[in-house]
Amino acid sequence: MSLRHNSGAFFKKLCRSKSTLLAFAVVMLYVVTAIGFEIYSVACQYSKKTPVYAVEHTGEIFAPPSTKHWLGTDYLGRDCFFRAAGSIATAVKVGVTASVIAAVIGVSLGLLSGYYGGKTDSVIMWLYSTFAAMPTLLFILAFALLFTKDYLAQELVMPLKVCAKMLNTEPGMLAVYLAIGLTGWVSLCRVTRAETMKLKNHTFVQAAKVSGVSNKVIIFKHILPNIMHLVIIYFTLRFAYAVMTEVLVSYLGLGVQNAPSWGIMISDGQERLWRGVWWEAAAASGFMFILVLSLNLLGDGLRDIFDPKNESR
16 A cells, blocks of 8 residues: 555544554654644743753652652652653654664665666665674664763864754754664665565566656656655654664763653652652653554554555455
8 A cells, every 4th residue: 555545444444453543643642742742841941941841859859759749759849740751752753863874764765776777786785785794782872972071073063063953852862862872774775775676577667667757756756756665664663663662872971961852850869769659650651651652553554555456345
């Protein structure tokens, strides 16, 4: 199934699976919440107000869950529910940005490799084999370390700081975006290459060549629309991976520093589990679990929807 099918048919198939529909609704809820918190965060910066997730209640440190603080408070008296909810903006921003970077690189190189073949194919195959051999997590940590510890030359730091400001994030987090994106395109590139090699021999592509249509038009008008279903599925699953990676990097202290993050909450919360203060780590883990589970269910559901075997159903 390609994107030429109308949206009505897509949603009709989506509604047939209750689990996929529920997962889609949950993901959309997270996205809307992320947008809301991002706008709220920017507004607080301009008005110089403290966001609700950063407000400290000095008299309510380590307060357990209650009607006032649904998921308790942390070591500074900050509300864990609002911190976990505010962390959605960080997670969604990482997931979208990193997945877009990976998708653009993977699709572009896969199309070029599969369509042109020859030396172009050999170079791109060597490139993705090299990236596939890299230890991904170590690459991401090293990349984040370069930004957070001022190991880069100022000529490189300044444009990155400008990009970080545009995305309303920190240089360390921008490094995480880039690193996850730069290491996550390999699988999509392989799949895109294989599909492109198959599609370029189809009748409609051969007819376009005979008609004198340029290679650029064939790639973007005839081949790309027929592999977009793969990109959508990959994007959904990569989103979940990017979220979990950001949590891990922030947990290790190399990601976000000032904005709320599930990784920081888990890192802070685990140190106090022995005192019975379980709610901070539980809040972050619960919010992350629901998002990642929904993304994986949605990815599986989309794979079924776009499966050519199911088009006649």
